[in-house]
Amino acid sequence: MKVMALESSVKQVAELDRSNFIAIPYEFIPESHRVPGKHRMVVAPGRLAYSLALERVAEEFDRKLENTETDTLGRDYIGYFSWFESLRANLLLGNNIPTLNDFGDFGRLLYQGMREEIDVYNALGKLVEPQLLDKYFLDIFGVGPPLRLEWLDAYLEKREDRLYILTGNKTNVEKLDENTLMEERTPGISLEDWLKNPTAQGLPRENVGEGALFYLSPIYGDRVARFSAGHKATVLDFREGRPFGRFISLGVRSVRHE
Secondary structure, three states: OEOOOOOOOOOOOOOOOOOOOEEEEOOOOOHHHOOOOOOEEEEOOOOOOOOHHHHHHHOOOOOOOOOOEEOOOOOEEOOOOOHHHHHHHHHHOOOEOOOHHHHHHHHHHHHHHHOOOOOOEEOOOOEOOHHHHHHHHHHHHOOOOOOEEEEEEEEEEEEOOEEEEEEOOOOEEEEOOOOEOOOOEEEEEOHHHHHHOOOOOOOOEOOOOEEOEEEEOOOOOOEEEEEEEOOOOEEEEOOOOOOOOOOOOEEEOOEEEO
16 A cells, blocks of 8 residues: 655755765565665664755754763764654765664664674775764663654554554555564563564564563554663654654664665
């Protein structure tokens, strides 16, 4: 089932430097997650930060874009993005917001790379050291200050008492997988179990193991997914993510299928 793209009129106006993006070969990605005709996915190791490319994009917004927060590696990034603004900014740069599958595949790659189970390369083909992959992983999934949040490309919509998940800038519409865990756990679910064995749509399964990751379940309509890490917990959140909502620490990551 298809719907009109929410941002179908948005055309790329600038190109983000993707040389340090992490490359994920399609051999690593489950077949159901791959994009036909593409051979890899590249993912930004950090959340979107102000740059020369963003200067060209900024005029498309009705407010000033600027770095507002710093992550655990000392990198500044733009917060106070709504989900819609995050989507628009990435499209203007020729990228997308990560879907749940993109986000999970990236997490698995970082995890295996930092444990030296596989070699990981950036978009230019340079080997990325396991110690750096560990820092990238902990910035996303590690408990501790500062607070870090990011949007994911998953829009939940209720239709006739059924939940649908919309991805690809709301162009792809599917009924929520019946194997999805629907109850909230605070705490928690196993991060490793979720990353290893998600549903086909990238969500935790009903039989996901127990763990420390807080899970605010997808039982609400008109919500979007976000992931947060902070002083006390990491949270996969489908409850608080209102598409027009903003928060100073809430940024976005960029991905591109090539």
